Amino acid sequence: MNLTQFLADLQFDPNQIKTDSDSLNNWGKDWTKHFAPAPSAIIFPKTTEQVAHIVRLANTHSICLVPSGGRTGLSAGAVASNGEVVVSFDKMNAIGTFYEADQMVEVEAGVITKALQEFANAKNLYYAVDFASSGSSQIGGNISTNAGGIKVIRYGMTRNQILGLTVVTGKGDILELNGGMLKNATGYDFRHLFIGAEGTLGFITKALIKLEKQPVNLTAMVLGVPNFESVVTLLDRFGKALNLTAFEFFDSVALDKVLSAGHAKEPFDTRTPFYVLLEFEAVSDDVLDTAMSVFETCCEDGLIEDGVMSQSVGQLHELWKLRESISETISVFTPYKNDVSVLIVHLGDFIDDIEQIVKDNYPDFEICWFGHIGDGNLHLNILKPDTLSKDDFFAKCQMVNKYVFDTVKKYKGSISAEHGVGMTKKPYLDYTRSPIEIEYMKAVKAVFDPNGIMNRGKVFDI
Amino acid sequence: MNLTQFLADLQFDPNQIKTDSDSLNNWGKDWTKHFAPAPSAIIFPKTTEQVAHIVRLANTHSICLVPSGGRTGLSAGAVASNGEVVVSFDKMNAIGTFYEADQMVEVEAGVITKALQEFANAKNLYYAVDFASSGSSQIGGNISTNAGGIKVIRYGMTRNQILGLTVVTGKGDILELNGGMLKNATGYDFRHLFIGAEGTLGFITKALIKLEKQPVNLTAMVLGVPNFESVVTLLDRFGKALNLTAFEFFDSVALDKVLSAGHAKEPFDTRTPFYVLLEFEAVSDDVLDTAMSVFETCCEDGLIEDGVMSQSVGQLHELWKLRESISETISVFTPYKNDVSVLIVHLGDFIDDIEQIVKDNYPDFEICWFGHIGDGNLHLNILKPDTLSKDDFFAKCQMVNKYVFDTVKKYKGSISAEHGVGMTKKPYLDYTRSPIEIEYMKAVKAVFDPNGIMNRGKVFDI
Numbered sequence: 001m002n003l004t005q006f007l008a009d010l011q012f013d014p015n016q017i018k019t020d021s022d023s024l025n026n027w028g029k030d031w032t033k034h035f036a037p038a039p040s041a042i043i044f045p046k047t048t049e050q051v052a053h054i055v056r057l058a059n060t061h062s063i064c065l066v067p068s069g070g071r072t073g074l075s076a077g078a079v080a081s082n083g084e085v086v087v088s089f090d091k092m093n094a095i096g097t098f099y100e101a102d103q104m105v106e107v108e109a110g111v112i113t114k115a116l117q118e119f120a121n122a123k124n125l126y127y128a129v130d131f132a133s134s135g136s137s138q139i140g141g142n143i144s145t146n147a148g149g150i151k152v153i154r155y156g157m158t159r160n161q162i163l164g165l166t167v168v169t170g171k172g173d174i175l176e177l178n179g180g181m182l183k184n185a186t187g188y189d190f191r192h193l194f195i196g197a198e199g200t201l202g203f204i205t206k207a208l209i210k211l212e213k214q215p216v217n218l219t220a221m222v223l224g225v226p227n228f229e230s231v232v233t234l235l236d237r238f239g240k241a242l243n244l245t246a247f248e249f250f251d252s253v254a255l256d257k258v259l260s261a262g263h264a265k266e267p268f269d270t271r272t273p274f275y276v277l278l279e280f281e282a283v284s285d286d287v288l289d290t291a292m293s294v295f296e297t298c299c300e301d302g303l304i305e306d307g308v309m310s311q312s313v314g315q316l317h318e319l320w321k322l323r324e325s326i327s328e329t330i331s332v333f334t335p336y337k338n339d340v341s342v343l344i345v346h347l348g349d350f351i352d353d354i355e356q357i358v359k360d361n362y363p364d365f366e367i368c369w370f371g372h373i374g375d376g377n378l379h380l381n382i383l384k385p386d387t388l389s390k391d392d393f394f395a396k397c398q399m400v401n402k403y404v405f406d407t408v409k410k411y412k413g414s415i416s417a418e419h420g421v422g423m424t425k426k427p428y429l430d431y432t433r434s435p436i437e438i439e440y441m442k443a444v445k446a447v448f449d450p451n452g453i454m455n456r457g458k459v460f461d462i
Numbered sequence: 463m464n465l466t467q468f469l470a471d472l473q474f475d476p477n478q479i480k481t482d483s484d485s486l487n488n489w490g491k492d493w494t495k496h497f498a499p500a501p502s503a504i505i506f507p508k509t510t511e512q513v514a515h516i517v518r519l520a521n522t523h524s525i526c527l528v529p530s531g532g533r534t535g536l537s538a539g540a541v542a543s544n545g546e547v548v549v550s551f552d553k554m555n556a557i558g559t560f561y562e563a564d565q566m567v568e569v570e571a572g573v574i575t576k577a578l579q580e581f582a583n584a585k586n587l588y589y590a591v592d593f594a595s596s597g598s599s600q601i602g603g604n605i606s607t608n609a610g611g612i613k614v615i616r617y618g619m620t621r622n623q624i625l626g627l628t629v630v631t632g633k634g635d636i637l638e639l640n641g642g643m644l645k646n647a648t649g650y651d652f653r654h655l656f657i658g659a660e661g662t663l664g665f666i667t668k669a670l671i672k673l674e675k676q677p678v679n680l681t682a683m684v685l686g687v688p689n690f691e692s693v694v695t696l697l698d699r700f701g702k703a704l705n706l707t708a709f710e711f712f713d714s715v716a717l718d719k720v721l722s723a724g725h726a727k728e729p730f731d732t733r734t735p736f737y738v739l740l741e742f743e744a745v746s747d748d749v750l751d752t753a754m755s756v757f758e759t760c761c762e763d764g765l766i767e768d769g770v771m772s773q774s775v776g777q778l779h780e781l782w783k784l785r786e787s788i789s790e791t792i793s794v795f796t797p798y799k800n801d802v803s804v805l806i807v808h809l810g811d812f813i814d815d816i817e818q819i820v821k822d823n824y825p826d827f828e829i830c831w832f833g834h835i836g837d838g839n840l841h842l843n844i845l846k847p848d849t850l851s852k853d854d855f856f857a858k859c860q861m862v863n864k865y866v867f868d869t870v871k872k873y874k875g876s877i878s879a880e881h882g883v884g885m886t887k888k889p890y891l892d893y894t895r896s897p898i899e900i901e902y903m904k905a906v907k908a909v910f911d912p913n914g915i916m917n918r919g920k921v922f923d924i
Contacts, residue, residue: 104805146651157645159651180805181876182837182839184878185610185876185881185883187658187921188903188906193655196647201650213705236562236563341643341645372645376564376644376645414645414647416648417643417647437637440637441650459649
């Protein structure tokens, strides 16, 4: 490795390379705090060709590269803690050609999610992926982790919105994948291999994104529910009757914290162990009548103890705050976060098992549950007791992890539903993927990145 | 290669192996007629483990294997013309566990598409992939070619319905891919690599399939349209106003043939160069009013010359016959078929270019266009003139191919939208995929099938 020679050989403008310590610290990490950033340099390419140039030279000089987007990742997938050179997409943030007839737009990898959402709105269309970090996260990072969020039940993951990709492989080859077509049955669809690969096969530089129709008259209900079993029954009942755009849940611990922090208003007086936030398009009075009728039947059947429905866009946003403020609110309690998924049929048993494990082993831990229940995706948060130091708390949580992931494995679930593997979940990859699958993954990586320079040490060790 | 020893080593029941010439001829081919079937034997495994056993022994004995489903393929992807052993999934046709809460069902690869559709109906759900051969095609084959059909505009390709796969790789390893989860961000999604791989990486033995809600009050319109440009404008206008479940088109040549053959009734008196069949869920009177209002505006604007809307399920089926009988009707004219796609923005220019090419070079050829216009997918059929022998006609069509695929390349389209590559499109693969992409495909195949025994000679040569 010869960093100085590598940087000189790039022949980039001086403002495209940063090596000062503030920059190294800033662009060397994401939202995870487990690993100290220690990159050697930050490079800011402006074109796909420059990215390919970087990768080819990095192979020559044995430089390891880490891709960097909005740095909002929660699994340390974009952390450079080992002297790597960070390739930031901050200067590749152009929104390109809009294909009106195809409801599609080409964007560079560095475009911020919110900017794409706003572009779509301006075209009277809709970018369907949304989550808490949409104001900072970049499209390239979203694609590389196959980001999910709050509208998956209706629109699918980021994967579902991607009609084409431009990538630079670990060998420095530029591939144009799928060209925006809805139908293209001409061999292996490498587009889907790069989606969710966390930059370990190559770097995504551009994407062709499908835009959706604007949703009509979005309407939310918040429901107070006596137990988790009822949450799953409500998903079934409302799911059959309405075209849901969201079906989220949270527990009373989450609600208490959000209300105490003043981040949202109490939805109704009744307090219940669990809450559901569901959303649908009220395209007609018939749909509203159906929603009310299901609500009433569910109340009679004891599945709902209280509830409220938004009557305006303002009220819709107020209700969403109950769900959307949870992450920020609980961050002061130094939560230990897990992001797991199981089939919906197993959700109830899974939650029971985990609560029993924590009660038996860590009676002083407070648990806070919330998540995208319509997708089988649960965010399990363990809150730090005041009596424990941060280090002791995280050490104990590492021990809880084993039990949690054993339980995920028991129900054949995923140890990372939407946050990726990166470095934080790497030790647990074999709880969801078999050893033989992991061997095939390594062999496929070797095809696209034979020298192992692309985000080395993420997802698995090579 | 030692076939006798291979078959003996399998230790299967005698009824699981056929070597008589009728069977070799029957299971050795699909719907394409370009290649003579010449397999060595047909094997009928009953379990995934038996498939793995076959593949491991085939590696030992250097036997090449060809997967065989419903044999309805149109690109010779399942033709065994070179002494291969055919692995038929006819005995693996069980519909397995139904996951009601997840709206998902596990099926073996040999389940007929129509059987899955009927199973879904019996559960008051819907399997969203449908096409002309659904009464014979098998799910394993559908997945291996990522089958499309008439509902893609609403529900996506087969790829969109697959939540999990069980596969046997070319090395004989059994992989359980994704386990039915909507969200699972744990490394490379090999499920999507096997979808559309045409059996060249391994064989699909089971799938977890997502089922959809039943559509409500499906309603069709058939519209007479003065030119192709108007077809594209209508797609835009109706697409913005309604949630379309289909948007198909055909030209007057196709309609003439269907009506002459007595396969459908004339939709209205006016004759126009092009016709559109669109379908939507008339969930309320408001939706019907919207449809009528768009129709009237389009008539005023000269985009539509005549039209009809179904008023009953019977009329819906009658109107669909106009579109669905085309393939069968024109088969007596020995059509030369192409299945291409381009972005919707390019459709008009693409059709103009092709018509000009045929007019300039082959003035005695009659062209028949139809297809899934909402997906940018066109079926171009050249009909054989009476004056030409079949051999001369196909020879001339091969020459047209070059011009057609040059035009596909000009618009960065796909030489096979939904029929796969198999053997018939193999010489043209590089019109859609770059040489470097094809090299990566070969390298990925070598990872999963190092001895090159899985459907060798399909998609590309190794």
